[in-house]
Amino acid sequence: MNQAPLLELNNLKTHFHTERGRATAVGGVSFTMDRGEIIGIVGESGCGKSVMSQSILRLLEHTDSVEYEGEVLFEGENLLDMPLSKLRAVRGNDISMIFQDPLTSLNPVYTIGNQIEETLRLHKKLSKKEARKKAIEILGLTGIPSPETRVDDYPHQLSGGMQQRAMIAMALACEPKLLIADEPTTALDVTIQAQILELITELNRTLGMGVLFITHDLGVVAEICTGVKVMYLGRIVEEAPTEQLFRSPLHPYTRGLLQSIPKLDGDRNEKLHVIEGTVPSLFDIPRGCGFSTRCPYADEKCRNEDPVMLQADERHRVRCWHYAEIDAMEERRNGDGEAVGG
Numbered sequence: 001m002n003q004a005p006l007l008e009l010n011n012l013k014t015h016f017h018t019e020r021g022r023a024t025a026v027g028g029v030s031f032t033m034d035r036g037e038i039i040g041i042v043g044e045s046g047c048g049k050s051v052m053s054q055s056i057l058r059l060l061e062h063t064d065s066v067e068y069e070g071e072v073l074f075e076g077e078n079l080l081d082m083p084l085s086k087l088r089a090v091r092g093n094d095i096s097m098i099f100q101d102p103l104t105s106l107n108p109v110y111t112i113g114n115q116i117e118e119t120l121r122l123h124k125k126l127s128k129k130e131a132r133k134k135a136i137e138i139l140g141l142t143g144i145p146s147p148e149t150r151v152d153d154y155p156h157q158l159s160g161g162m163q164q165r166a167m168i169a170m171a172l173a174c175e176p177k178l179l180i181a182d183e184p185t186t187a188l189d190v191t192i193q194a195q196i197l198e199l200i201t202e203l204n205r206t207l208g209m210g211v212l213f214i215t216h217d218l219g220v221v222a223e224i225c226t227g228v229k230v231m232y233l234g235r236i237v238e239e240a241p242t243e244q245l246f247r248s249p250l251h252p253y254t255r256g257l258l259q260s261i262p263k264l265d266g267d268r269n270e271k272l273h274v275i276e277g278t279v280p281s282l283f284d285i286p287r288g289c290g291f292s293t294r295c296p297y298a299d300e301k302c303r304n305e306d307p308v309m310l311q312a313d314e315r316h317r318v319r320c321w322h323y324a325e326i327d328a329m330e331e332r333r334n335g336d337g338e339a340v341g342g
């Protein structure tokens with residue numbers, strides 16, 4: 001087996017050249033992912049999750065304004081400078097991607113069975129009969145009822161939820177080494193969502209399929225991910241094994257995200273925390289820390305010096321100058337609040 005990590009991003013940057021100037025949507029992302037890991041990428045809307053995940057497979061090249069920098073190594077080979085013909089063989093075979101909108105992947109003029117069978121025959125070299133059997137089986141696994149008849153439907157004959165499941169079946173059919181899932185279950189109801197997540201984790205367990213799971217749903221992350229990376233303004237601001245990140249979040253942004261999840265046992269009258277302010281425009285990125293314009297703890301240093309990634313623990317890294325002091329700062333703030341409130 002290839003000894004190189006499954007996926008390694010080295011200072012990946014994605015720029016768009018627009019009429020207003022250059023917009024850097026991904027501002028230098030580095031991480032390594034091993035086989036069998038399920039990594040969650042979280043962050044508010046607009047923080048660069050989708051652009052980053054689409055950059056891995058160079059799916060943004062239809063806009064000629066895009067420019068990549070850095071490296072995306074898949075099993076040691078840089079996808080960013082790979083000839084397109086070779087990259088096409090990686091897409092859908094070694095790396096599959098699923099999206100929130102199924103119609104981006106399904107072809108309207110073929111039945112879903114044809115599309116899954118075609119993938120299986122091409123990548124897995126199955127006979128027509130074997131491919132059909134496998135297509136029905138995998139459609140069933142995604143929770144499509146009566147898969148033996150649905151297999152002959154065209155995409156438009158299926159409901160939105162079923163189209164979603166058909167797309168997922170197609171992506172998983174050839175058992176990719178890496179699945180990139182960009183908010184794949186957001187539009188589905190919770191029962192179907194649970195079924196899809198179960199299918200993904202099952203393939204992860206049995207085949208060691210790595211999963212990069214992009215979501216803003218921290219509940220899903222807690223349920224299935226082995227590790228989490230929190231993105232803000234095109235960069236990773238904190239990363240840790242899932243349990244550690246939920247137990248002791250260090251970055252003020254991560255703390256804000258976690259405080260905005262409703263708790264089942266919480267006081268119903270307690271207000272949910274909202275992170276004040278909005279994500280700055282890509283044309284107006286702050287000079288120091290990207291989060292300093294919204295951070296309650298930011299000081300002069302934060303406003304002037306861009307923080308580096310600091311090693312807080314063996315597998316816990318954070319991009320915040322003051323991460324070790326935030327607890328004490330928070331206590332002081334709360335204490336002051338009580339004193340003012342009487």
Ligand SMILES: Nc1ncnc2c1ncn2[C@@H]1O[C@H](COP(=O)(O)OP(=O)(O)OP(=O)(O)O)[C@@H](O)[C@H]1O
Nearest residue numbers: 016023025044045046047048049050051052063282
């Ligand atoms: N083609 C483009 N040209 C210019 N800017 C773009 C382009 N595509 C995306 N962006 C910008 O890149 C930034 C990151 O967008 P992205 O879609 O990756 O965010 P996201 O975190 O995935 O958000 P969401 O959860 O809403 O999908 C945004 O500011 C967006 O406006």
